[in-house]
Amino acid sequence: MTNTFGGKPHVLILGGGSVGLTTASELRKSLGAEVAITVVDPRPYMTYAPFLPEVGAGSIDPRNVLAPLRKVLTGTKVVTGSVAAIRSAEHTVVVETEEGEKLEISYDYLVVGLGSVPRLLPIPGLAENAIGFKQVEEAVSVRDRILANLAEAATTKDPKARKRLLTFTFIGGGFAGGEAVSEAEDMVRDALRYYPDLHASDIRFVLVDGAPFIFPELTEEQRAYVLNQLRERGIEVKLETFLNSAENGLIKTSDGDEFETDLLVWNAGVKPNPVLSDDEASDLPVVTERGPLMGKVQVLPDLRVNTENGPLDDVFAAGDCAAVPDLASGEGKFCPPNAQHAVRQGKRLADNIARSVQGRPLVDYYHKNLGVFATLGMYKGVGRLMLGDKEIDVRGLPAWAMARGYHVYAMPTLGRKAAVIAGWAANLISRRDIIGIPQAETPRAAFEYAANSGKKK
Ligand SMILES: Cc1cc2nc3c(=O)[nH]c(=O)nc-3n(C[C@H](O)[C@H](O)[C@H](O)COP(=O)(O)OP(=O)(O)OC[C@H]3O[C@@H](n4cnc5c(N)ncnc54)[C@H](O)[C@@H]3O)c2cc1C
Structure with missing residues (x-):
């Protein structure tokens, strides 16, 4: 040794x-x-990924899903x-x-x-135009892009640009992808109340999956329930369909559909x-x-x-x-x-x-699944709770509350748990924030503009 x-x-x-x-x-x-x-x-922090769909929907402040390693692991050396x-x-x-x-x-x-890491496929335009959904900055960027697009679309006179700005495409309907698109659609529905110039029918959310179903971890009945719910909410779910091309933001799918999108989120496996x-x-x-x-x-x-x-x-x-x-x-x-x-x-x-x-014998890992839960937007959820050999099908508000409750319990540190709950409470009073700041990705742009005496380069 x-x-x-x-x-x-x-x-x-x-x-x-x-x-x-x-x-x-x-x-x-x-x-x-x-x-x-x-x-x-x-990264000097741990990301609690199950909360990322809620970050993407503006329900949780991004920092509150991160646990700073140096603060949490006192007495441990952290090498960045x-x-x-x-x-x-x-x-x-x-x-x-x-x-x-x-x-x-x-x-x-x-x-x-x-x-x-995300599992990418060699699809033309995918690497250049898509964004993943595994890191906090990706969830923030998705949220900022969607909200900023609403503001732009409400202002533009160009119908083609408006259509592209309001088309949001998600590839992959596993738990992470399914939750991400459901939460994002819910956020947009909520934000539309502040956009008299936009109507729900202007918005297009598309979810593409090569499998004949989404949310594979659920039972067949529950999958049908989720599919119906998403379709009723206007999310276009394309099953047994593949993304063929995404060059220059032009989406081509294997069912022959072609459309322009301003946001392509890749969640098709890891x-x-x-x-x-x-x-x-x-x-x-x-x-x-x-x-x-x-x-x-x-x-x-x-x-x-x-x-x-x-x-x-x-x-x-x-x-x-x-x-x-x-x-x-x-x-x-x-x-x-x-x-x-x-x-x-x-x-x-x-x-x-x-x-x-200590020189004692090792023990095998054994864990019986506790169940699976997904949130599908505010007050909407679905899940399977395992109680011994019994399996309980939970849907709607109880499933949503159980999913949130479990994740707060699992989120590291008391401070972060409290901050997440406080954020939810604040949203109940003043609703979710509707500001998107995609400019955060180019923070020097305003300064450079000033340096160029106000002339756009
Ligand atoms: C959007 C989303 C939603 C999810 N929802 C759920 C859910 O509801 N329920 C659930 O149970 N699971 C969920 N998951 C899955 C869950 O988050 C992962 O299975 C879990 O985090 C895996 O833990 P891990 O420690 O193996 O990997 P991670 O938690 O991803 O940790 C890996 C670490 O390795 C670091 N790393 C990477 N490369 C290097 C390198 N070269 N050198 C050093 N460090 C490196 C990373 O920065 C990271 O901190 C979700 C995942 C995502 C993305």
């Missing part, structure tokens, strides 16, 4: 997301100052940088800082919680962090067969990374980037990539590292 931290075992955690944050705080609770902990992440190489054979990781500096960090225990499947960057074993597990780190049920030659006793992985056997669902099943599992795997992982430090 390479003890470079005052004789204490050094736990190096890659990624400060759901897995990373949970593991670090649980380890601190169980082992106190007995271990040195380092967390590496290019990206993992560039994992060399488990040498017990080291190379981290690249924003300045391009390379830091080599050694460890006694390694935790890989590098999450996932893949494990690509640094893990890059042979030159990482020597950890990943699943190579095509399918939903491809690129994920192979782990045993106790979350140790498993190689051809047996498990690595000092390397653990969990969350979206790991193929974790789902013992509660049966043999051959793997945990789906969600926060419910990521947080609980983080807890199990921290306990297993503590056990390893």
Whole structure:
């Protein structure tokens, strides 16, 4: 063991997301100052992604879905940088800082919680014109764009421009994509009361999905319920349809439709962090067969990374980037990539590292699904609650309240929980804000304009 931290075992955690944050705080609770902990992440905060659809809908202030790592993880070293190489054979990781500096960090225990990235397809114009919905700035940008477009469309005399400005296209109807479009449509419906020049029929929300259904995690009946609800609200849901092209904002779909859009949001799936499947960057074993597990780190049920030659006793992985056997669902099943599992795997992982430090046997990860819930806009929701072997179908206001309640409970830190609730309470009094500030993406524009003596370049 390479003890470079005052004789204490050094736990190096890659990624400060759901897995990373949970593991670090649980380890601190169980082992106190007995271990040195380092967390590496290019962002100095953890993003609570389940709240992003509500950020995109202006229901939650963006900062309130972020947990600042340095504040939450006191006594833990936080390195702001990206993992560039994992060399488990040498017990080291190379981290690249924003300045391009390379830091080599050694460890006694390694935790890989590098999450996932959007899975893109080679569709013309997609990379140039679309935006993802995994990061807080993306959700903010979607919200700002939609609200700014309402203001522009209400002013323009050009019917073609107006149509493009008011057409919002979302690709992917899984939980994240389905919630994002539903919440955004709800926000627009709310904002329209302040736009006498715009009518609901001017707005076009399009949701495209290649599957024959949306919200795959729901039961067939619930999927039908959601589909009806979205269609009744005027969201055009195109099923078994693919995006063929998005060049210059001109959308072409496989059903022969063609239309211009000013906003294209890509939510059609995720893949494990690509640094893990890059042979030159990482020597950890990943699943190579095509399918939903491809690129994920192979782990045993106790979350140790498993190689051809047996498990690595000092390397653990969990969350979206790991193929974790789902013992509660049966043999051959793997945990789906969600926060419910990521947080609980983080807890199990921290306990297993503590056990390893203390020479006790490790315990397998076992978690029975608690259910799934989605919000579809204010007071609208759907979900399945698992109570033992019983499954309860919840819809409408109760489902919406349960989803919100669960996420407040799961949101890290008391301060953020309180801020989210306070924001919701304020919205009840003064309604959601209707200001979009897309100018935030080019903050120097006004200054440059002044520098050019008021002349537009
Ligand atoms: C819009 C949206 C809505 C969702 N809604 C739900 C929901 O309602 N319920 C639910 O259970 N799940 C939901 N999820 C899924 C859930 O957020 C993820 O499954 C969960 O966050 C995975 O945890 P993780 O720790 O594996 O990854 P993450 O929480 O994504 O953390 C990965 C971390 O790794 C960091 N990282 C990336 N690259 C590097 C690098 N090279 N070096 C160092 N660090 C790096 C990232 O910055 C990030 O902080 C949603 C996701 C999205 C995007």
